[in-house]
Amino acid sequence: MTETSPVAAHDAAPEKQWRRPSYWPFVVPALVVVIAIIIFPWLFTIWMSLNEWKVGVPTTFVGLSNYLRLTGDPRFIEAVGHTLVYTALSVLLPLLLGTLAAVVFHQKFAGRGFLRGVFIMPMMATPVAIGLVWTMMFHPQLGVLNYLLSLVGIPPQLWVFHPATVIPSLVLVETWQWTPLVMLIVLGGLAAIPTEPYESAQIDGASFWQVFRFITLPLIMPFLFIAGMIRMIDAVKSFDIIFAITQGGPGSASETINLYLYSVAFAYYDIGYGSAIAVIFFLLIVALAAVMLYVRQRMLWTETGGDA
């Protein structure tokens, strides 16, 4: 882009060739902030990950050895497993329930706006505060959840206090919290669907399920994909809820990468190793997003390929 002074431009082209002014001055302050708090930390993290860097100890450059250490760290590998299970469940359940909720909220009924506001309260509420209340509800002796189970004849559970049930229990909280976001995105998709296909389906006498399966679902697929992507990114990074309810426990049964990263960096102050975890963690999220994009592309390709 060539920059000419306004005066020169005005002289050269009096009326017709009016030049669009530069908008850079509007962006510069934000650019400074973004460089300071996003780009600089990123570059510095990469640099730290290449060093043996502990608080209070002189740092030494160690190349990729922090990354090599990751491959032989059973606690990290276990954390990756926990993260993947937690993420898979925390994407699928909200997608399923959120779509159902969106189909219902797409109907017209009195008080819809207000009830939608109530429905999205879980995701806007302060995570630590709701985590605290869920902890009380999970309590094996005094918790209300075991009481509710006893009403339908199910024996009491240990919920977050047992290694085998801690991740499903946390996923329950995550699902409760984030189903509304999926609902909102899918609801936006439903609102964008034209009415013609429904009218012709009605004339043809299609059942509710057939309409949903063959008209609604394909049309909201792009929105489901976006919702799934956002859900994946948030579920992988989930921290507040897990930290407030279990701190990764019992033992390390619910320790995800993010919680392990916290321990390494801020409990053991192993900054270099923590930075390496942060970099790998970021790459893992990017990789998961890439896999989802690839699967989506393949699905589109088979759909159009099947038609032709």
Next chain:
Amino acid sequence: MTLRSILGRIGLWFAVLVIVSPAILFFLWMASLSLKFEIDNAAYPPVFIPEHFAWKNYTDVLASNRFLTYFVNSLVVTGCATALSLIVGVPAGYGIARMAAHKSAIVILIARITPGLSYLIPLFLLFQWLGLLGTLVPQIIIHLVVTVPIVIWIMIGYFETTPMELEEAALIDGATRWQVFRHVALPIAKPGIAVAFILAVIFSWNNFVFGIVLAGRETRTLPVAVYNMISFDQLSWGPLAAAALIVTFPVLLLTVFAQRQIVAGLTAGAVKGG
């Protein structure tokens, strides 16, 4: 009304009830916990509405002098972080939208994907080096990591939909870029700014992860203070639940009253902090 449509109505209302009840019941139970004395909270089967309300739980939390400190901390951090992000982010969203610099969105995307903890390590060292730990400044700055991308993202989307004709007319009439922004673009963008403001406030207010690392005893925000109550000071449920409800109540209120803006913001950018 035919029988079929009446049945349909009943079915719909039943479905609505099933869908909203987890949210409603949870917050009612939260309120119930916060209003019960220890005896009622330890009762089995659980008591939903107690005979005697323990308003004391609330007055105790509100009366403790620390609570006021933490409340003010939260107000200062959220207020400053939101104000700064609007000052910086609204013009940036405008500039990016007008330059059609769509590639710049990639930085926002990276910020969106990056786990909050990744920023904490380098910025923690930086704040330590600058000697800022122990003040609220580090928390205000690091909350910008969350609020600035939200504001920029929402404002790009908003300014892209506002008409250009008025702005171009004003420019041809000799207004400066700044005047055009200030007197033409900004007034039209008020609803968008409201959306950005509300979401920035909520995500900053709720933020926890930055506080647990950066906050000292005197600089805790409310979410961190509540978490510390769990681990150290309090073991009885009533006051804990009361504190939790007090912390999240402003957000819940905002959610119900500004749900149109929140829905618009979340579905437009589908952004979330943290």
